[in-house]
Amino acid sequence: MSxxxxxxxxxxxxxxxxxxLAWRERSEAARQVFDRADALLGEMEGVSLPATLSxxxxxxxxxxxxxxxxxxxxxxxxxxxxxxxLLEGWNMTPADPKLAGAAGLSxxxxxxxxxxxxxxxEDALRLVALRGRAMQDASEAQGGGMxxxxxxxxxxxxxxxxxxxxxxxxxCANFNAPGQVVLSGSKDACARALEVASQRGLRAxxxxxxxxxxxxxxxxxxDRLREALDRVEISPARCPVLSNVTGTPHEADPxxxxxxxxxxxxxxxxxxxCCQWMISHLEGAFHELxxxxxLAGLMRRIDxxxxxxxxxxxxxxx
Numbered sequence: 001m002s003x004x005x006x007x008x009x010x011x012x013x014x015x016x017x018x019x020x021l022a023w024r025e026r027s028e029a030a031r032q033v034f035d036r037a038d039a040l041l042g043e044m045e046g047v048s049l050p051a052t053l054s055x056x057x058x059x060x061x062x063x064x065x066x067x068x069x070x071x072x073x074x075x076x077x078x079x080x081x082x083x084x085x086l087l088e089g090w091n092m093t094p095a096d097p098k099l100a101g102a103a104g105l106s107x108x109x110x111x112x113x114x115x116x117x118x119x120x121x122e123d124a125l126r127l128v129a130l131r132g133r134a135m136q137d138a139s140e141a142q143g144g145g146m147x148x149x150x151x152x153x154x155x156x157x158x159x160x161x162x163x164x165x166x167x168x169x170x171x172c173a174n175f176n177a178p179g180q181v182v183l184s185g186s187k188d189a190c191a192r193a194l195e196v197a198s199q200r201g202l203r204a205x206x207x208x209x210x211x212x213x214x215x216x217x218x219x220x221x222x223d224r225l226r227e228a229l230d231r232v233e234i235s236p237a238r239c240p241v242l243s244n245v246t247g248t249p250h251e252a253d254p255x256x257x258x259x260x261x262x263x264x265x266x267x268x269x270x271x272x273x274c275c276q277w278m279i280s281h282l283e284g285a286f287h288e289l290x291x292x293x294x295l296a297g298l299m300r301r302i303d304x305x306x307x308x309x310x311x312x313x314x315x316x317x318x
Contacts, residue, residue: 010075018057027081030082075291077125082290083115118250131225134221137221143217151179163196242277
């Protein structure tokens with residue numbers, strides 16, 4: 001493996017029982033990542049998982065793994081483990097590969113910042129665990145939901161929000177790919193959005209999520225995250241790492257990185273814009289880390305000419 005690499009790091013929703021197990025079984029480097037995460041999480045104040053993270057990843061149960069406070073840290077660790085497993089297979093150390101850039105969908109932005117050298121593994125693990133817990137708590141306190149709109153553009157999605165919002169909260173939360181926008185907000189507003197979208201000839205689906213992510217209803221979680229970020233050392237990344245909020249690379253200033261990560265909880269994720277920036281500005285082979293192949297699927301909608309190699313399991317390496 002000598003080409004420059006562009007890393008794509010998955011976000012919440014990619015979790016599945018058994019995630020990372022093949023990497024653990026075939027790679028000593030991947031196993032060490034899981035072991036280290038289990039040890040660190042067991043010592044972290046305020047983190048209370050119902051079992052070790054590795055057993056939750058590999059054995060479930062699915063209902064527990066799907067909880068926001070579990071799935072986010074599970075995906076982060078699985079992604080990092082798959083990267084170290086890839087490097088082992090390529091006979092490389094973490095310092096060897098030439099990273100042209102990295103981006104992650106929502107939670108995956110933390111994975112990208114860690115692998116890009118901006119945040120240590122321990123600090124990123126702690127932030128992701130706190131972020132997942134804070135989002136779970138905000139969801140339980142505030143309620144809310146999310147609705148995927150297929151076939152419409154940003155202008156149409158915003159018009160649906162304006163018509164369906166009423167006295168509640170309803171905003172565009174994810175611009176995932178052309179013709180795929182996710183709305184987020186109050187339960188009643190989301191229910192109205194389903195009707196409005198159907199009346200406008202668009203396909204709308206309620207998503208099975210715990211709450212209204214990337215909306216103002218996540219402000220309590222953003223406030224908790226701000227306090228945690230103030231205590232974490234952040235360095236300039238060694239490659240461009242894309243911000244979900246802007247769709248362009250993070251600035252080198254650590255305080256600006258902190259600000260964007262806080263905003264990310266209540267602002268929309270501009271994933272399609274992130275991908276379009278990377279395609280236009282970076283030269284390298286695109287690789288999606290475990291778990292899943294969601295980002296490769298979105299890339300086919302964004303730019304069919306951009307090939308993404310997914311590494312859900314070691315056998316996916318090509």
